[in-house]
Amino acid sequence: MLKSFLDVKPDSHFSIQNLPYGVFRLKVGSRPVIGVAIGDYVLDLSILEDKGFFQRTFLGSKKVFGKSSLNAFMECGKETWKQVRTIIQIALSDGNPLLRDDKDLQKIALIPAKDTVMCMPVEIGDYTDFYSSKEHATNVGTMFRGKDNALMPNWLHIPIAYHGRASSIVVSGTNIVRPKGQTKPADADSPIFGPTKLLDFELEMGFFIGTGNSLGEPIAIEKTYDHIFGMVLVNDWSARDIQTWEYQPLGPFLAKNFATSISPWVVTMDALEPFKVNGPVQDPEPLPYLRTQNETFDITLDVMLKTESEKKAVKISGSNFKYLYWNIQQQLAHHTVNGCNTKAGDMMASGTISGPDKDSYGSMLELTWRGENPVKLPGGEERKFLNDGDTLTISGYCQGDGYKVGFGEVSGKILTAK
Numbered sequence: 001m002l003k004s005f006l007d008v009k010p011d012s013h014f015s016i017q018n019l020p021y022g023v024f025r026l027k028v029g030s031r032p033v034i035g036v037a038i039g040d041y042v043l044d045l046s047i048l049e050d051k052g053f054f055q056r057t058f059l060g061s062k063k064v065f066g067k068s069s070l071n072a073f074m075e076c077g078k079e080t081w082k083q084v085r086t087i088i089q090i091a092l093s094d095g096n097p098l099l100r101d102d103k104d105l106q107k108i109a110l111i112p113a114k115d116t117v118m119c120m121p122v123e124i125g126d127y128t129d130f131y132s133s134k135e136h137a138t139n140v141g142t143m144f145r146g147k148d149n150a151l152m153p154n155w156l157h158i159p160i161a162y163h164g165r166a167s168s169i170v171v172s173g174t175n176i177v178r179p180k181g182q183t184k185p186a187d188a189d190s191p192i193f194g195p196t197k198l199l200d201f202e203l204e205m206g207f208f209i210g211t212g213n214s215l216g217e218p219i220a221i222e223k224t225y226d227h228i229f230g231m232v233l234v235n236d237w238s239a240r241d242i243q244t245w246e247y248q249p250l251g252p253f254l255a256k257n258f259a260t261s262i263s264p265w266v267v268t269m270d271a272l273e274p275f276k277v278n279g280p281v282q283d284p285e286p287l288p289y290l291r292t293q294n295e296t297f298d299i300t301l302d303v304m305l306k307t308e309s310e311k312k313a314v315k316i317s318g319s320n321f322k323y324l325y326w327n328i329q330q331q332l333a334h335h336t337v338n339g340c341n342t343k344a345g346d347m348m349a350s351g352t353i354s355g356p357d358k359d360s361y362g363s364m365l366e367l368t369w370r371g372e373n374p375v376k377l378p379g380g381e382e383r384k385f386l387n388d389g390d391t392l393t394i395s396g397y398c399q400g401d402g403y404k405v406g407f408g409e410v411s412g413k414i415l416t417a418k
């Protein structure tokens with residue numbers, strides 16, 4: 001098994017098999033640059049680039065790592081991503097002396113993660129949010145329309161999505177201010193205005209477009225992996241009372257666009273490759289442009305809630321990316337089949353990832369079944385939805401044999417409405 005010269009614990013999310021990309025800065029001063037997470041360190045790629053480590057890749061003398069976003073590197077394409085990954089993996093391995101035996105280089109290029117602040121990794125131009133969990137769509141449909149009409153007639157044929165708001169995507173650690181909006185209480189004749197009473201999280205993951213497609217030129221399903229750079233954890237915060245009042249006829253708007261949080265490290269598709277598994281059986285068979293090998297990824301997902309009075313964060317849900325009905329190849333092929341263009345840095349989120357069991361649901365809406373069965377916390381508190389002061393954290397990882405390929409976490413604390 002490939003090993004690093006650095007001491008990386010088996011339960012670290014950031015093994016040498018992972019090597020996710022992120023944008024970081026030092027806690028004291030310094031501008032943001034691109035790095036790779038390895039164990040408890042961040043490897044500054046701008047320094048490796050300056051030392052000529054990537055000269056022999058397709059990058060040549062082109063500089064892409066001294067930047068405040070991954071976009072320039074993402075645009076370089078799949079072959080470059082593979083070459084750069086291989087060079088970083090070799091440089092960090094215990095068998096190669098280049099970095100292992102150069103203490104001076106280590107001193108400037110390997111930075112303890114605790115001395116860094118993570119920034120937004122990608123300049124996100126467009127954001128699309130899918131609705132690809134059959135369990136989630138069924139749960140929500142059952143609550144709002146009854147069991148018999150739970151899934152809309154199109155759901156098993158189309159990877160349903162809506163266009164989200166890119167400007168309010170924030171990196172993990174950013175506080176979330178409780179939004180205000182219009183709601184209509186069930187017993188009222190007319191709507192009222194005020195802070196949402198039903199603030200929720202949505203357990204999701206997202207993928208980033210690396211190389212886009214031109215307007216009018218769809219991405220064929222068998223070519224989709226060529227365009228996908230990597231993945232992050234996503235929390236698509238939602239205000240359920242605002243959503244209920246506004247969502248017909250055009251779907252969610254202010255209930256969703258006040259904030260979406262992402263994890264700072266982008267895990268590449270190369271790192272995820274060993275964790276491919278079959279997705280759920282798709283019946284009816286999708287139309288030809290959506291037919292795939294039905295591959296997805298085995299990514300364990302945990303949701304933790306920390307209230308102000310609880311001493312520790314409490315796990316309130318555990319799900320898995322592999323439960324999703326529609327896979328990312330189908331999402332991207334569908335997104336572009338009408339000729340819609342995509343660009344480097346566009347984010348496509350999965351939709352809430354709910355599993356088959358009650359403790360695997362990906363939102364408070366489902367976990368408490370619209371508030372009917374509150375989540376009970378060990379200290380005696382209850383939650384129907386999220387309160388001010390609550391911190392919601394999602395973590396995710398793939399389990400290898402003696403190592404993890406992890407995403408770290410995406411976390412956000414709720415602040416009182418302004």
Ligand code: CA
Nearest residue numbers: 129202236351
């Ligand atoms: Ca969502």
